[in-house]
Amino acid sequence: MRLGMIALCGGLLCLRFLPQLPATGVLLMLAVLGAVLLGSRLYPLGLFLLGLAWGCGSAQLALDDRLPVELDGQTLWLQGRVAGLPEEGAGVVRFYLEQAESRRAQLPQRLRLSWYDPPALVAGEVWRLAVRLKRPRGQVNPHAFDYEAWLTARRIGATGTVKAGERLDVAEGPAGWRDSLRHRLLAVDARGREGTLAALVLGDGSGLSDVDWQILQATGTVHLLVISGQHVALLGGLLYALVLGLFRLGWWPRQWPWLPFACGLAMLGALGYGLLAGFEVPVQRACAMLAVLLLWRWRFRHLGVWLPLLVALSLVLLAEPLASLQPGFWLSFAAVALLAWCFSGRLGPPAGWQMLLRAQWAMALGLLPLLLALGLPVSASGPLANLLAVPWVGIAVVPLALLGTLLLPLSGVGSGLLWLAGTQLELLFALLAWLAELAPAVQLAAAPGWAVLLGGLGMLLTLLPVGIPVRLFGVLMVLPLLSPPVEPVPAGQAEVHVLDVGQGLAVLVRTRGHVVLYDAGPAARGFDSGAKVVLPTLRGLGVRQLDLLLLSHADQDHAGGAAALLAGLPVARLLSGEAPALQLPRVAEACRDGERWQWDGVQFTTWFWDAAGNANDASCLLLVEAQGERLLLTGDIGVAGERHLLGSGHDLRADWLLAAHHGSRSSSSAGFVAAVAPQAVVFSRSWLNSFGHPHPSVVARYRAAGARLHDTASDGALRIQLGRRVALLSERGESRFWREK
Known part of the structure; x- marks a missing residue:
């Protein structure tokens, strides 16, 4: 039995590592072969094949439910119902739309939409919306968050930005009730911790501030303050312990067997908490695990501790094979397995x-x-923080928060309990903030x-x-x-990473012993590329400090992420073409035309037009040369800036050219392209951006010059091995079945 379940789970987990899904005919053959083998001694292989076929078939259904390619980037009028609690913050609301319909096309079952400066939006409402839709697509960088995997795991068939809308029907059902309860929680006095209470009771993390998230991440306690499987198991455990305590004190009715009542009450409490939290996939997973554990405790304890874990793993993966794309899936089951490993088979608990x-x-x-x-x-303070916070949240905060929510209709009683819960949370966050400052989390090299x-x-x-x-x-x-x-860069060569930061720019240049970052990526409402993309990528690559952070100019798509980088990494030198215009906690040096230096046999040169008439032409350019192979980074210079360079006498020839201003038609003039004569050109931009970058005339000009064209939007992050004269590598070239090509 155990061997069969291990084989079944192995087949289901294989899905996570597939570069592409097998064809339908192959899946049918696997399923038939697996069914045939079930009646033989090779039944474990049969279960493995059945698990693989089931997982791949389920994943294919998710891919088939994506927005049609011909509608990618199109604006449609559609209508649907708001599902789940809308996430509010920084003037933008992000929400799910289900049962979406349009006269023009068949739409995916589930959409994730963003609405900037929206009207009041309530879960359960029906809206008619004008939405610019896109197929599920995200930035692809080494060691950074995989947004496409996240969307696929939630079976989201399209994302989009709302342009206009009108409400067709008011909220109804459980979704509307949860939203109204959220507003009641946010309206109580909880010592400023109303948003945290909403996170604990309803699973709505949008009320937590950026500082709160940083503290939780630094101390490894995120799982405690937003409803996760741990909360469900915790409530179930408390209810189980309540019945057990009453039994041991002799206060439990003798005619009622305590164990089935304890297990049943624990399960009912967990299900009720899960419904309150919206019964999302992590909560479903926790309820399934708890149900199997309670059933084992009641009837099948003699079969050993590993059996319920295997049964729960099998049930979760059979119900949702795409769960393996989520880090939380691996962490939750690994945590339970570790506890079983540490506590089972000991001489005494x-x-x-x-x-x-x-x-x-x-x-x-x-x-x-x-x-x-x-x-x-990895949080250095995590063990101590969790040692204190787990019982604090579990014994003091969660019961007060749930009981206060339940008693809100009683004037003063529910709000008083919530005030006490908020006080507890305020004290807890003060302690966690101190621990976070004492020993912050670190991301080690991959x-x-x-x-x-x-x-x-x-x-x-x-x-x-x-x-x-x-x-x-x-x-x-x-x-x-x-x-x-960490594989060192050979002396005399440079490793260049053009990061995929959407409509912006960030280029990492590494020599054997030095690191340069050219631009820091964009920052917009609700998303800072410096903190969410650039910094994790640098740390994953083993970068622990920057010798130079060069911000070409002060535009947000180039310098927006700089503040997060300055806070997250030591930076020896900060340089910019628009130093006075930067709004950073540190003063930058002004770029100088013709400054040259050499690091580890690699030559660096900056070019700058100090009489530039606009911010774009004030960009500080960087030329990198390794063993005769040259890379030119041009910021956002326009035709006027290019004309100045042509008359400056500089040797503009370069093997690799970063197209100025993301490929705008205001740059890349014919004279400049001819003078640089690049063999390859890189465009850094976002997919289906509203600016139309790169412009078709610019693309045609580079093609006519014989240059190879590369694009972060279609290729993901790009890696150039400067000084070796070899083809570049792209992150999107590493196939994953969920990634758009």
């Missing part, structure tokens, strides 16, 4: 704080390989696969009971994971 200490120790060590494999930060597997095995050995000799070998096996080998 530890008591009280000793159990909590051992659990936090297991989580801190055991999840480290998985966190690094998923590209997530480790190779062999180091992750070796480190994971080493962690399991380390967590064995005290006295087992192999624990020492486990510690040694973890060392490559903590200090992963």
